[in-house]
Amino acid sequence: MNFELLDLDVVQAGHEKCDVLLMLLSSNFKTGRSPLSTLVSKALKSGDLADKPGSLLDIYRPAGLACARLVLVQVSDGKPANVRKGVSAAIALIKASRPKQVSLCFDQAPDGQSLQVALSTLAAASYVYTATVSKPEPRSMALVKVGVPNRADMAAAFAQGVAAVSGIELAKEWANRPANHATPSHLAHAAQALAKSPRIKCKVMGLKEVEKLGMGAFLAVAKGSAEPLKFIELHYKGAPKGQPPVVLVGKGITFDSGGISIKPAAEMDEMKYDMCGAASVLGVFKALTMLQPDINVVGLIPACENLPSSRAVKPGDVVTSMSGQTIEILNTDAEGRLVLCDALTYAERFKPRAVVDIATLTGACVIALGGVRSGFFSSDEAMSAAMAQASASSQDLCWPMPLDDDYAEGLKTSYADVANVAGRPGGAITAAKFLQRFTGNYPWGHLDIAGSAWKSGAAKGATGRPVGLLLHYVLSMQTSAT
Numbered sequence: 001m002n003f004e005l006l007d008l009d010v011v012q013a014g015h016e017k018c019d020v021l022l023m024l025l026s027s028n029f030k031t032g033r034s035p036l037s038t039l040v041s042k043a044l045k046s047g048d049l050a051d052k053p054g055s056l057l058d059i060y061r062p063a064g065l066a067c068a069r070l071v072l073v074q075v076s077d078g079k080p081a082n083v084r085k086g087v088s089a090a091i092a093l094i095k096a097s098r099p100k101q102v103s104l105c106f107d108q109a110p111d112g113q114s115l116q117v118a119l120s121t122l123a124a125a126s127y128v129y130t131a132t133v134s135k136p137e138p139r140s141m142a143l144v145k146v147g148v149p150n151r152a153d154m155a156a157a158f159a160q161g162v163a164a165v166s167g168i169e170l171a172k173e174w175a176n177r178p179a180n181h182a183t184p185s186h187l188a189h190a191a192q193a194l195a196k197s198p199r200i201k202c203k204v205m206g207l208k209e210v211e212k213l214g215m216g217a218f219l220a221v222a223k224g225s226a227e228p229l230k231f232i233e234l235h236y237k238g239a240p241k242g243q244p245p246v247v248l249v250g251k252g253i254t255f256d257s258g259g260i261s262i263k264p265a266a267e268m269d270e271m272k273y274d275m276c277g278a279a280s281v282l283g284v285f286k287a288l289t290m291l292q293p294d295i296n297v298v299g300l301i302p303a304c305e306n307l308p309s310s311r312a313v314k315p316g317d318v319v320t321s322m323s324g325q326t327i328e329i330l331n332t333d334a335e336g337r338l339v340l341c342d343a344l345t346y347a348e349r350f351k352p353r354a355v356v357d358i359a360t361l362t363g364a365c366v367i368a369l370g371g372v373r374s375g376f377f378s379s380d381e382a383m384s385a386a387m388a389q390a391s392a393s394s395q396d397l398c399w400p401m402p403l404d405d406d407y408a409e410g411l412k413t414s415y416a417d418v419a420n421v422a423g424r425p426g427g428a429i430t431a432a433k434f435l436q437r438f439t440g441n442y443p444w445g446h447l448d449i450a451g452s453a454w455k456s457g458a459a460k461g462a463t464g465r466p467v468g469l470l471l472h473y474v475l476s477m478q479t480s481a482t
């Protein structure tokens with residue numbers, strides 16, 4: 001999706017020629033002497049536009065204005081959360097008419113985060129999946145003009161918002177592709193394509209290298225499928241070599257049937273989305289190529305399918321992870337933690353300043369938090385604070401979850417150092433406790449995106465989350481580096 005940033009105050013917004021003008025209004029709207037200002041003042045005074053974020057007033061062919069349709073959008077304090085509310089309500093209102101030229105204007109100079117949230121909310125509404133559709137519908141709102149009264153000050157924030165949208169859309173694209181069009185090899189090619197940009201390097205390991213590294217847990221998951229596994233390593237080098245990188249580890253199960261502990265048939269197709277963690281890592285790297293920030297970032301993606309076969313790992317099998325810890329695989333459907341644990345051990349070699357893994361890890365997290373917030377687990381205070389900040393400013397929300405040692409009790413077994421599952425209670429937390437055993441000497445965080453990465457039902461599709469969250473988090477490392 002494309003955006004153009006324009007210098008427009010409220011008077012100039014009235015001259016903006018378009019199918020729909022979305023006029024965002026804050027509580028401290030300053031009335032002026034133009035047809036648009038007069039109209040807005042009257043609407044506010046009469047109460048026809050309520051002072052509640054997300055309130056709308058829809059006007060057809062407003063007198064004295066150049067737009068065909070005007071939608072007044074109340075965003076109250078203009079903070080990211082209210083801009084998101086307002087813009088998504090407005091989009092829901094106008095979407096059915098498939099407007100071609102949409103302009104969105106702010107009455108006041110927005111803060112950078114609010115501008116970015118407006119862009120990502122618009123983009124979310126306009127995305128269309130096309131990859132495997134023979135005659136796809138064209139995308140509505142391919143270009144949106146965004147007007148602010150202080151364009152010169154907004155350039156950096158605008159660039160960041162545009163990059164975030166590109167990253168989110170790349171993540172959606174890969175996540176939405178069916179598993180036969182998004183194999184581990186396809187993901188590896190997508191990563192290699194990113195490496196054509198400056199400052200990016202990509203290395204892809206296959207079976208031989210992964211065996212040599214001793215990634216017994218990853219290998220155990222992959223061996224049930226004829227589709228070759230890939231371990232993808234991306235490097236973004238924007239800072240001197242000595243500066244420790246942030247490492248992002250994305251779960252890349254391109255299809256999760258459950259393996260021998262097979263899943264029920266209903267909605268099993270949705271397990272093509274089990275590589276949304278991996279897709280979010282690709283999305284962040286896409287945004288980094290566009291922004292070229294002064295940081296170092298490493299992306300790790302263990303990618304394979306989880307299928308039943310005569311060669312598949314069986315419930316009760318014990319494998320040795322790269323860390324040396326043995327794991328009793330009591331349920332082959334708890335495969336995400338198995339591919340991630342070896343990647344977390346591998347991450348240690350980069351002497352990272354922080355490691356964040358991103359995974360559609362547990363159905364239990366969907367029950368706990370639904371689709372609104374991703375689950376965030378970390379015992380590192382600085383990372384928790386940075387992630388909470390990134391959550392609020394990106395509006396790609398997450399919520400802190402506990403990591404008390406008592407939650408690890410159920411992972412005990414007589415047959416190995418650890419079992420890969422505990423009971424059903426607290427399933428998102430016991431999964432995180434399993435991962436924590438494999439974290440090295442670095443601050444670690446874990447995002448369980450099982451509820452947030454895609455939508456089911458009529459609106460089935462990937463959300464591109466948590467690319468926005470991760471991008472804000474990673475860029476915040478840039479400012480705290482010195």
Ligand code: BES
Nearest residue numbers: 331333334336360361362363364421450
């Ligand atoms: N990929 C699934 C988690 C998942 C399930 C995400 C449904 C979104 C919707 C994961 O590999 C899995 O199967 N987890 C099991 C763990 C259990 C066996 C301990 C689960 O959540 O049922």
Ligand code: MN
Nearest residue numbers: 256333334335
């Ligand atoms: Mn599974």
Ligand code: ZN
Nearest residue numbers: 253256274336
């Ligand atoms: Zn899975």
